[in-house]
Amino acid sequence: MSKQKVLILGAGAAGSVVANKLAREFRRDIARDKLEITILDRNDVNINQGGFTFLPFGLYTPDDITRPRRMLISPRVKAVFGVDGEVKRVDLKKKEVTVESGKTYAYDYLVIATGCRADVDQIPGLSKDFNSFYTSIDDALRLGEKLKNFDSGKVVILTARMPIPCPGAPGKFTVLLDAYLRYIRGEDIRKDVEITYLLPIELIGPPAYNAIISSVFEERDIELIRKFVVDEVNAGQKEVVSVDGEKIEYDLLVTIPPYTNTKAMLDSGITDENGWIPVDKHTLQYHRGSESYEEVYALGDIGPAEILKTGIGAHYQAYIVAQNLINEIRGNGSKVSYLGETGCPFVGSRYTSRTRGEAYIATWNYEKPLEPFKATELGWFLYRTYYYIYWDGAIKAVM
Ligand SMILES: Cc1cc2nc3c(=O)[nH]c(=O)nc-3n(C[C@H](O)[C@H](O)[C@H](O)COP(=O)(O)OP(=O)(O)OC[C@H]3O[C@@H](n4cnc5c(N)ncnc54)[C@H](O)[C@@H]3O)c2cc1C
Structure with missing residues (x-):
């Protein structure tokens, strides 16, 4: 039997987990040159974007939320980062992916996990006053x-459009901002700031x-x-204007910009009517x-708009995709199904000299709605520890 090729596009939260789980399962097949797993990414540093929400308040540092990809991806996987890993075009009919350097990769199985990207220019005027914790470590x-x-003065936190990655993060940021102004900078500051x-x-x-x-x-x-649709x-x-003509003034505008698919996927003509992969x-x-x-x-x-964009969801999905690839390649006839776990x-409050941290990892799925919950101090410690x-644990696919 000829060597089977699994090609994974994107070594972020989702793609890395698929690669590492497959590498462990197929270690013997890889050693015997019966199977090849390749992962591509345009750069060689993995960033845990979930940490962006905490960076402005010094609760994590850039070092906490970044790792070289080579430390995270199993050595059994062929990892290609940089121009030879930057996807330019995907041809589903030819089963071929072309990258920026002009190289092509053929596959038997393809896993697309190149995430989404911010599109600040969708909102007229936004780029002239763009402050955000969403878009990069530097921002x-x-x-x-x-x-x-x-x-x-007045801080306005604006979510421009849906969907965005982690729809809860803007609220989390807002709670942390209040606590920062109130307990770290001091009560006198908070009473002079509107949020x-x-x-x-x-x-x-x-x-x-x-x-x-x-x-x-x-x-x-x-x-x-x-x-409020901007x-x-x-x-x-210094004002934000809604489609209904409502005007909100600000002194500092913090924006969660619109999100769209990567240019490579849009150029490949494989997206749905909303621009996502169907x-x-x-x-x-x-x-x-x-x-x-x-x-x-x-x-x-x-993924499509009906699937929520969260790291937690990406993790569950990675296990489903990896397991179905294992089932398919092994030919055992089984299938597992993603039930919408996300x-x-x-975050209800942060830990300060005056307050206890309170958090809860809320989860739900397609069938089972989120039940009312209470944030706890233990939840806060678990959430903070999870970033380490x-x-x-998570990226190496052992939990
Ligand atoms: C501010 C913020 C806070 C968040 N907080 C949370 C949270 O608390 N909990 C939670 O569950 N989720 C959170 N998320 C969401 C979470 O980060 C994403 O849902 C998750 O990263 C999605 O994983 P992914 O693998 O699809 O995309 P990504 O992790 O973004 O990975 C995509 C990869 O594809 C690569 N890539 C892109 N284009 C190309 C190309 N053309 N060629 C090759 N490679 C390419 C990128 O370099 C990247 O490595 C947050 C997101 C943000 C922005």
Whole structure:
């Protein structure tokens, strides 16, 4: 039998887990040159984006939330990073992927996990006053510097469009901002700062999540404006204008920009009407109208709008995709199904000299809605610790 080739695009939260799980399962086949697993990425540093929310407040450092990819991917996997790993085009009919350097990779099985990207230019005027913790380590640190020197005025936190990765993160940031101004900078600062949170939809997450975060906002004097769909940012006037003509003034605007698919996927013509990769929500196999490619899987942030974009979800999906590849390659006739397991960590308060940290890892799936919950101090410690376990536990696919 000729050597089987599994090609994984993207070595982030989802792709790394698939690669490492397959490498462990197929170690003998790889050693006997019967199977090859290749993973491509445009760069060689893995960033845990979940840590961006904490960076402006000094709760993690860039070192905590980054690792060289070579430390994370099994040596049994052929890892290609840089121009030879930067995907330019995917041809599902030819079963071939072309990268920036011009090289091509053929595959028997393809796993697409190149995530999504911020698209600041979708909102007129936004790039003229763009502050964000969402988009990069540098942006999050720059925002942190601004917050260190922000003594009075109005901070507006704007989520421009849905879907975004981790829809709970803007709320988490807002709670941490309140605690930072109140307990780290001091009560005198917080009473001179107004905080307003603008949301384009009705609810922050599932109803049980929305209920608890809304009550925390009320308790902390954070204004919440729902269904505010931004039309433009007027940087000169320092105001955000909605599609209904409502104007909200600000002194500091913190924006979660719109998100879209990577250029490579859009250019390949394999996306759905919303620009995402269309997969069956249970099998995660490619399916667009009458077009199906059973050997192609897509997971993580690149998936269709009906699948929530979270690291927790990406992790569950990676186990499903890896297991179905194992079943398929071994020819054992079994299949496992993604049931929509996902989640969003909730933060009710942070640990300071005056307050105890409170958090809860909220999870739910397609069938089972999130139940009402209470954040705990243990939840806070677990959540904080998870960022260190992430590298050797989650990404290496041992938990
Ligand atoms: C501010 C913020 C806070 C978050 N907080 C949480 C949280 O608390 N909990 C949670 O569960 N989730 C959280 N998330 C979401 C989580 O980070 C994502 O859902 C997760 O990273 C998705 O995994 P992925 O593998 O699909 O994408 P990514 O992890 O983004 O990986 C995609 C990979 O593809 C690579 N790539 C992109 N384009 C190309 C190309 N053309 N060629 C080759 N490689 C390419 C990238 O370099 C990257 O390594 C947060 C996200 C943000 C932005």
